[in-house]
Amino acid sequence: METMRPVIPANFPEFNRAVRDPLINESGQPNFAAIRETAEFQRIRHRLLLFIIPMSALFLSWYMLYVLLAAYAHEFMSRQLFGKVNVGLMLGLSQFVSTIVIMLLYQHFAKKRVDPHVDALYARVSAAQSDRAAELVATARDGGR
Numbered sequence: 542m543e544t545m546r547p548v549i550p551a552n553f554p555e556f557n558r559a560v561r562d563p564l565i566n567e568s569g570q571p572n573f574a575a576i577r578e579t580a581e582f583q584r585i586r587h588r589l590l591l592f593i594i595p596m597s598a599l600f601l602s603w604y605m606l607y608v609l610l611a612a613y614a615h616e617f618m619s620r621q622l623f624g625k626v627n628v629g630l631m632l633g634l635s636q637f638v639s640t641i642v643i644m645l646l647y648q649h650f651a652k653k654r655v656d657p658h659v660d661a662l663y664a665r666v667s668a669a670q671s672d673r674a675a676e677l678v679a680t681a682r683d684g685g686r
Contacts, residue, residue, distance in 0.1 A: 564666050569673040571666050581662045585655060592650050596643055603639060607632050 564579070566572045576582055610618055611629060618629035 565669045565673050569670050569677060571670070576662070576666060579662070581658060581665070585658050585662070588655055588658070592647065592654075596647070600639065600643060604636065607636060 563575045564572055610632065618627065618632070620628045622628060622631060
């Protein structure tokens with residue numbers, strides 16, 4: 542069975558533009574709802590979640606271990622390592638170190654695996670905006686025809 546396609550008369554340019562440029566609205570601004578539904582945006586979100594969820598789970602587990610050790614392993618946490626520095630102090634300071642390491646890992650991950658896709662989606666939307674702006678200028682020049 543052959544699918545019938547609607548015939549769009551030439552005197553409906555707004556409809557034609559909406560079909561052509563779904564990522565921008567009639568005024569040439571980004572249509573964020575349409576962008577959110579694109580396959581590119583969904584891939585970006587998926588890539589981010591592949592990093593964020595495991596790293597968050599790892600960090601929260603590490604933090605909870607520290608809290609539990611501080612609450613229930615007083616002897617272990619108060620062991621002197623050198624001078625007045627004990628295990629608890631070193632583990633507490635390592636929380637800051639682990640936060641910085643996660644931040645650096647995320648920065649590397651985003652630069653290599655997320656930013657190129659964000660840039661491509663941005664370029665696609667920018668090109669659609671430029672096309673729409675040119676159409677608006679041409680329409681204004683032609684007197685709105």
